[in-house]
Amino acid sequence: MKRSCMILLGLPVVALADPVVVTTHSAGTSDVDSTVLFALGLNSATPAPLLPFELTLTSAFEPDAMPSNRADNNGGAVAIDFRIGDQIYHYGGSANSSVNRTGQSPSFDAYSHTILFNTPGPPDASYTVRFSHTLTYLPHNPESTGPLSPLQADSSDGIYGYYAIDVFPSNPDVPLHWQMSSTTDARLSVQVGVVPEPAPLALMAAGLLVLGLGRHLARRRSTPAKLLVS
Secondary structure, three states: OHHHHHHHHHHHHHHHOOOEEEEEEEEEEEEOOHHHHHHOOOOOOOOOOEEEEEEEEEEEEOOOOOOOOEEEEEEEEEEEEEEEOOEEEEEEEEEEEEEEEEOOOOOOOEEEEEEEEEOOOOHHHOEEEEEEEEEEOOOOOOOOOOOOOOEEEEHHHOOEEEEEEEEEEOOOOOOOOEEEEEOOOOEEEEEEOOOOOOOHHHHHHHHHHHHHHHHHHHHHHHHHHHHHHO
16 A cells, blocks of 8 residues: 555656646738748638737647756647737747747747648748747846746736738759748737646546555554454
8 A cells, every 4th residue: 555655646746747738829911921821731811911810839848957048848749829900820839949049038038839731742842931020129037047937928917919821942053942921010928838738647646546545544543443353
């Protein structure tokens, strides 16, 4: 019983080492580039040079062992949800992610979140796509030790910034670059591991621990009665 309890007690500790989830969000008005839309598989014939947009980027990172301004996760799981006008784009899979936090001071703090991946297709029609959020004037956090420190803020806290989608030909010898980005009315937010979801493993372990302890106490209570009868 003691051994079982020790194993169960150790399971939530494993769950606490889960990756830190970073989510950034923006909404507002965006300029439009037909090549960027084409690279995303969207209709590139747009009715206006500016369209309403909404973008959410989500990446997971292993907790930093040492304080650093940058964290990377190459080939990790990501999610991208992008709406431009009446078109919706979703990407869920592996990609290269990075977050960078610089200028930590009472007057200025910047944060960037980037997801980079290649679109499938033949070599002459494939692209490298980079989604990014750049946020500035974040609330100062004196406890911050890097980009994975707990953080939650939005435009009401004074955040200013923009989103961008950059597209490059997968052929590095072709010196071309296309971009779409938000105008100055963008509303942004960032959340870094503030309220993590309880890990299913930890919840299961806690339930098993309570159940095991209950049965152990029940057996202890029933043992003296059996001895008295004999």
